[in-house]
Amino acid sequence: MSLPIQKNVPLQTLNTFGLPSSARYFASITSDEDLRAGLQFAAERNLDTLILGGGSNLLLTRDVDALVLHMVGRGVRVVSDDGEQVVIEAEAGEPWHPFVLDTLARGLVGLENLSLIPGTVGASPIQNIGAYGVELKDVFEGLDAWDRHEGRIRSLDAGDCAFGYRDSRFKREPGRWIVLRVRFRLHRHAGLRLEYGAIRQWLKQDGIDSPTAQDVSRAVCAIRREKLPDPAVLGNAGSFFKNPVVDSAVAASLQSAHPGIVIYPQADGSVKLAAGWLIEQAGWKAHREGDAGVHALQALVLVNHGAAHGEDILLLARRIQASVAERFGVVLEIEPSVL
Numbered sequence: 647m648s649l650p651i652q653k654n655v656p657l658q659t660l661n662t663f664g665l666p667s668s669a670r671y672f673a674s675i676t677s678d679e680d681l682r683a684g685l686q687f688a689a690e691r692n693l694d695t696l697i698l699g700g701g702s703n704l705l706l707t708r709d710v711d712a713l714v715l716h717m718v719g720r721g722v723r724v725v726s727d728d729g730e731q732v733v734i735e736a737e738a739g740e741p742w743h744p745f746v747l748d749t750l751a752r753g754l755v756g757l758e759n760l761s762l763i764p765g766t767v768g769a770s771p772i773q774n775i776g777a778y779g780v781e782l783k784d785v786f787e788g789l790d791a792w793d794r795h796e797g798r799i800r801s802l803d804a805g806d807c808a809f810g811y812r813d814s815r816f817k818r819e820p821g822r823w824i825v826l827r828v829r830f831r832l833h834r835h836a837g838l839r840l841e842y843g844a845i846r847q848w849l850k851q852d853g854i855d856s857p858t859a860q861d862v863s864r865a866v867c868a869i870r871r872e873k874l875p876d877p878a879v880l881g882n883a884g885s886f887f888k889n890p891v892v893d894s895a896v897a898a899s900l901q902s903a904h905p906g907i908v909i910y911p912q913a914d915g916s917v918k919l920a921a922g923w924l925i926e927q928a929g930w931k932a933h934r935e936g937d938a939g940v941h942a943l944q945a946l947v948l949v950n951h952g953a954a955h956g957e958d959i960l961l962l963a964r965r966i967q968a969s970v971a972e973r974f975g976v977v978l979e980i981e982p983s984v985l
């Protein structure tokens with residue numbers, strides 16, 4: 647069956663910033679066959695393509711003069727189960743948080759700290775999503791992706807994906823890979839990660855002494871709801887900047903100049919700086935320029951108060967980058983994909 651392709655499709659409801667943009671061509675991809683048909687359509691017309699999941703890590707600054715391939719294929723299956731370790735596979739279009747809840751309902755441990763991250767399973771390896779001390783790579787088993795260089799589906803393991811902090815091979819080879827499905831190695835009895843953020847405190851307040859993975863998920867959801875704006879209410883893409891990683895000498899000199907600086911020493915000796923703290927100290931928290939703004943509770947999050955365009959958000963981001971560089975000598979890198 648041929649793939650239905652629409653023209654001039656509005657994308658405002660398909661990106662969590664709620665930014666106005668329109669796709670010249672648009673197709674919903676539910677299977678590997680759909681993807682092949684979409685790529686063929688684009689090749690025949692010499693069109694660029696844009697892969698779209700939940701649009702929660704995307705800054706659209708203009709109309710998309712390309713074929714948008716919206717990854718909406720669904721399906722979750724157990725690949726193997728030895729009684730303790732379970733490998734579970736989900737199609738790219740599975741919404742992330744419901745998938746996490748599904749694994750928890752099956753009694754599996756591993757994804758609880760990554761609860762309530764917006765977006766799709768297929769996008770989760772792109773920036774190696776992370777939260778509350780856990781990154782996708784910690785539970786990653788493998789994935790299938792369409793390799794546009796070789797024109798075939800390939801299975802990649804963690805080594806192939808070269809995961810880093812909010813980084814992967816897929817970010818470093820833009821346009822090459824389209825993730826079709828992802829496999830996760832989860833456990834029935836693994837230890838829980840409680841040491842990050844306010845998880846332990848939240849559990850204690852709720853009178854939970856021996857938490858389950860589902861308790862941790864509930865704690866993470868509650869903490870996130872308090873701290874982060876809901877894109878359904880206030881357009882945003884979560885953290886807009888990565889936490890900069892510097893070497894220990896740079897961190898020490900920043901610490902002596904700014905004793906309150908928030909830092910996270912890393913296992914490899916480098917030091918992660920809290921970008922939100924830098925932005926707040928530079929005076930940007932709750933700042934607003936028209937409808938583009940910095941969130942009042944979390945300076946790391948840029949928001950669309952209603953009628954901002956992607957260019958307005960990008961302009962504000964550039965001004966924040968320049969001011970943080972001037973004040974602290976630290977370069978802030980934008981986290982979402984900018985189009």
Ligand SMILES: Cc1cc2nc3c(=O)[nH]c(=O)nc-3n(C[C@H](O)[C@H](O)[C@H](O)COP(=O)(O)OP(=O)(O)OC[C@H]3O[C@@H](n4cnc5c(N)ncnc54)[C@H](O)[C@@H]3O)c2cc1C
Nearest residue numbers: 697699700701702703765766768769775776825883884983
């Ligand atoms: C309120 C809020 C909170 C957030 N919190 C976190 C957090 O705690 N941790 C975190 O890591 N992120 C967080 N994010 C960012 C975002 O949710 C994740 O990066 C998520 O994985 C993006 O998924 P998506 O489907 O929306 O991707 P999209 O925004 O649709 O796409 C993002 C990028 O990935 C590419 N892409 C998408 N799907 C595929 C695919 N199948 N194959 C190849 N490329 C693809 C796109 O082309 C684009 O370049 C948050 C965002 C919001 C709005």
